[in-house]
Amino acid sequence: MAGVLDSVNQRTQLVGQNRLELLLFRLRGRQVYGINVFKVKEVLQCPKLSSIPQSRSVVRGVAHIRGETIPIIDLGLAIKLPEIPAAELPNSFIIISEYNRRTQGFLVSGVDRIVNLNWESVSPPPKGAGREIYLTAVARIEDQLIEIIDVEKILSEVSPLKEDVGEELVTRSAQTDRTASRPVLVVDDSTVARRQVERCLTAIGLQVVTKNDGKQALDYVKELTADGSDISDHLSLMISDVEMPEMDGYTLVTRCKEQPQIKSLYIMLHTSLSGVFNRAMVQKxxxxxxxxxxxxxxxxxxxxxVMDKL
Structure with a gap:
């Protein structure tokens, strides 16, 4: 256990390589869950928590860690599992993570180990799976099914982000008729993230096509250009997440830039890896x-x- 906890901080500095490193943990019961190591800042035993008046029930309190006050979310409770009893808190763990420019701690029952696997071995959740609404992907490791939680959905419920584009920008965008613009391709495995981006882009008058992962997106752009046309005849740009099952955003960009008829497509990576995001990898x-x-x-x-320059 000490080895796992000590190594997390150093390993979060690694980005890319078309691989996924998962920190495995447990909530209530035998099911094992995973969180991307690149989003983990620190793992520690649960410190003393201070309660927050009128907070949501999934927020068990705040912890004062290294000069920062961090909200602690009971991750099991957030996905409709029983909460961790107060008597078990001293033996529980906090996963300190950074998502969408915010730092928070996830309360879990136990931390297991870090595993390294290819994105190709990560799949969308099976239809009809329990708690599917809170999963973005699953992976099978040593005959054990690992569930990868849609943390962005949980955070959108616990602490909703502003999703509407400001009136000034909407007014400014209305001065340019974008109805004839080619659609924007949005790629993200999180239903919440896809909805947020689509809502943003439609507010400024753009058409949007969405795909759930990099493989779907690559197949789509290849199909569009199968007749020999250039991708610019079909799409304005692509906005893609980085972490996605089957094919991640890095690999999607690489594959697109390798194709003569697709390489001109303007691609923006839109990621919740704000704390450890590697600009060199984006350029690479x-x-x-x-x-x-x-x-x-x-x-x-x-x-x-970008649209004004195209």
Missing amino acids: VGADDFMAKFSPDELAERVME
């Missing part, structure tokens, strides 16, 4: 831009700038 795979999730005004303004 050939992405045109990146932005940390999720600010509707920033995204709308950036896309409007």
Whole structure:
């Protein structure tokens, strides 16, 4: 256990390589869950928690860690499992993570180990699976099914982000008729993230096509250009998440830039890996831009700038 806890911080500095490193943990029961190591800042035994008046029930309190006050979310309770009893808190763990420019701690019953696997071995959740609404993917490791939780959905319920584009930007965008613009392809495995980006782009007058992962997106752009046409005849740009089952965003960019009829497509990586995101990796795979999730005004303004240059 000590080895797992000590190594997390160093390993979060690794990005790319078309692989996924998962920190495995347990909630209530035998099921094992995973969280991307790249989003983990620290793992520690649960410290003393201070209660927050009128907070949501899934927020068990705040912890004061290294000079920072961090909200602690009972991850099991957030996905409709029983809460961790107060008497068990001293033996529980906190996974300190950064998502969408925010730092929070996830309360879990136990931390297991870190595993390294290819994105190709990660699949969308099976239809009809329990708690499917809170899963983005599953992976089978040593005959054990690992469930990868849609943390963005949980955070959108616990602490909703502003999703609407500001009136000033909407008014400014209305001055340019974008009805004839080619659609924007949005790629993300999180239903919440897809909805947020689609809502943002439609507010500034753009058409949107969505795909759930990199493989779906690559198949789609290949199909569009199968007749020999250039991708610019069909799409304005692509906005893609990085972490996705079957094919991640890095690999998607690389594959697109390898195709003569697709390489001209402007691709923005839109990621919740804000704390450890590696600009060098973005340049290495050939992405045109990146932005940390999720600010509707920033995204709308950036896309409007790109559209004006196309």
